[in-house]
Amino acid sequence: MNEIIAIIIAAVLSWINFVLIDTWMGLPEQPGVKGAEVIGRSVKRRGGDLAGGFFQGNIVCSPDASAGTLLASAACYTIGTPEGGLIAAILVYFGNRLCADPGYAGTTGALSITCIIFAASYIGIGPADFIVGMVLAIVTIQGLYHPFSSRLLGKIAKKMGRHTKLP
Amino acid sequence: MIIHANVLITILSYILAIISAIIVGLFLRMPILPERPMRYSFTISIVFPTSVLAIGFTAILFKLGHNGLLVAVVVGVLTAIFAKYFLESLLPKPQTEESS
Numbered sequence: 179m180n181e182i183i184a185i186i187i188a189a190v191l192s193w194i195n196f197v198l199i200d201t202w203m204g205l206p207e208q209p210g211v212k213g214a215e216v217i218g219r220s221v222k223r224r225g226g227d228l229a230g231g232f233f234q235g236n237i238v239c240s241p242d243a244s245a246g247t248l249l250a251s252a253a254c255y256t257i258g259t260p261e262g263g264l265i266a267a268i269l270v271y272f273g274n275r276l277c278a279d280p281g282y283a284g285t286t287g288a289l290s291i292t293c294i295i296f297a298a299s300y301i302g303i304g305p306a307d308f309i310v311g312m313v314l315a316i317v318t319i320q321g322l323y324h325p326f327s328s329r330l331l332g333k334i335a336k337k338m339g340r341h342t343k344l345p
Numbered sequence: 346m347i348i349h350a351n352v353l354i355t356i357l358s359y360i361l362a363i364i365s366a367i368i369v370g371l372f373l374r375m376p377i378l379p380e381r382p383m384r385y386s387f388t389i390s391i392v393f394p395t396s397v398l399a400i401g402f403t404a405i406l407f408k409l410g411h412n413g414l415l416v417a418v419v420v421g422v423l424t425a426i427f428a429k430y431f432l433e434s435l436l437p438k439p440q441t442e443e444s445s
Contacts, residue, residue, distance in 0.1 A: 204384045204385070257408060260404070261404040261407060261408050262404075264359075264400050264401050264403075264404035265401055265404050265405055265408070267397055267401055268397065268398055268401030268402070271398070271401075272436065276436065280384070280386060280387050281394065282383065282384055282393065283384075285393070285394070289397070
């Protein structure tokens, strides 16, 4: 498959994987640590959504499904599929617990992207494409324009019943 | 799509690691699932994180060159014992809520 198309497909799959899992696991509902709350409130002051801001703050402050997706892709590239993804899942779990996080989002993200990489390898999309794709996916959330991305994340959180109840 | 016999044995090994961890976890009277809402629970249960740790440790041993169904079963048993008696002290729950 053409490399550019493979990276675009991998980026879309990675984006859907980590945003849905992180939202499902309640990242927009409340900040896990104080740093996440500071980021969320700051994003809201700049015209963003508070739930989306908490989401962005939480993925900065602990390894959630975004980190799980990226680490599992890198581990599948270096160690092999699926062993790399499974090893990444336990490393993400230990990292989560060290960051005062129960670890559900990170390990679920790592395991689900391992399954996706395994399935995508049959249509010519490899773990290297997923590493680049995940970097692009996280740039759309954290690197371009926080108010817009937080409002989008807030809408997704509302649809999934995970919007924050905090004022 | 062709699935080779060694792939099937590898998949069977991971399943065996999970099953042996579940059986030993039940013997050790670990909770099957964390209490609700699960996404905020730090309780160490059979499904999470014991099963995830079991397949992760099995994958590490496989990559170090120790293959086989027996290895997977032993790893499952040891992981359940580790999760029950040592994981809580190694990675304790946060003592206080940091956010207000």
